[in-house]
Amino acid sequence: MKKLLILIATGALLFFSAGACATSEPKTLTVYYSLWGNTAILADLIHQAVGGDIFVIETEIPYPADKAHAAAQKDINEGILPALKNKVDIVSYDIIFIGTPNWFGTVALPVQRFLKEYDLSGKTIVPFATFGGNVDKCLTDIVAAAPGATLLEGFSISGDDVKNPEKDAKQQVLDWLARINVKVVESK
Numbered sequence: 001m002k003k004l005l006i007l008i009a010t011g012a013l014l015f016f017s018a019g020a021c022a023t024s025e026p027k028t029l030t031v032y033y034s035l036w037g038n039t040a041i042l043a044d045l046i047h048q049a050v051g052g053d054i055f056v057i058e059t060e061i062p063y064p065a066d067k068a069h070a071a072a073q074k075d076i077n078e079g080i081l082p083a084l085k086n087k088v089d090i091v092s093y094d095i096i097f098i099g100t101p102n103w104f105g106t107v108a109l110p111v112q113r114f115l116k117e118y119d120l121s122g123k124t125i126v127p128f129a130t131f132g133g134n135v136d137k138c139l140t141d142i143v144a145a146a147p148g149a150t151l152l153e154g155f156s157i158s159g160d161d162v163k164n165p166e167k168d169a170k171q172q173v174l175d176w177l178a179r180i181n182v183k184v185v186e187s188k
Contacts, residue, residue, distance in 0.1 A: 025183075026124070027092055028052030032099030033110040035068055038130040038159035039101045045162075045173045046097050046128060051185035053093075057110045058085040072103055081113040090118055095182070098142050099128045101159070105136035112145070121148025126182070129156040152180045 030047040033056070034040035040056075047054045059082040063071050075082065090096060100111040107115070107129075127142035129135050139154035155176045161167040177184055 026094035028095045028097070029088070029090065029093040030054045030097040030099070031057060031088070031114065032097075032128075033057040033101070033108050033114070034099075034130075035063055035065060035101060035108070036159070038162050039099050041162050042128060042130055042157060042169065042173070043097075043099045045170050046099070046177075049170075049173055049177055049184045050095075050097070050182060052095075055088040056086075057114050059083065059110050059113075060085045072109055075109055076104065081109055081116065084110065084113055084117065090120075090123070093123065095124045095126065096120065097126045097128060099130075100138055100142065102129055102131035102134075102136055102138045105138075107138055107141045107145075111142070115142065115145035120146040123149050124152060125149040126152045126180070127154035129154070130159045130162055131156060132159055152182070 028050050032039050032043035100107045125146045127139045129138035135156035143151050162169045
């Protein structure tokens, strides 16, 4: 009887140990900056679909919504990237979705600061952007700022379309995620 109990206990231990060593799902983070809310809507759609965690990039001194273009242009002219208010520990994340609005044809300054502050090598990076006229270099500039990362095809949508029910941004996001083979955890 004692040998049988030892055999059962050993078998249970091996069974549970094997489960602990099994490959786990990649840990996902959605990171974004949004001034007028369009990129926040898109980030939320992505986050709902892929799960994981979400992190909002915030500046220590917020851009004034009514004078953001002038303030951003001043920072660009002076070569200033705004200080960030908060930090995130990205070490444990495997896939990082990075979102930005298009500012003057490229990545918003707070996202540029984020990209400078974090080493993304070894991570899988998935860029996304919202825009007014067109996406310009937003997606390619995120890619260029992530040397050593694995890059997946990005996604962009106009700020007007992300809020328009007839454009069904959620379905566009789900179609894009299927195209790049990212597992969807929820499709409410």
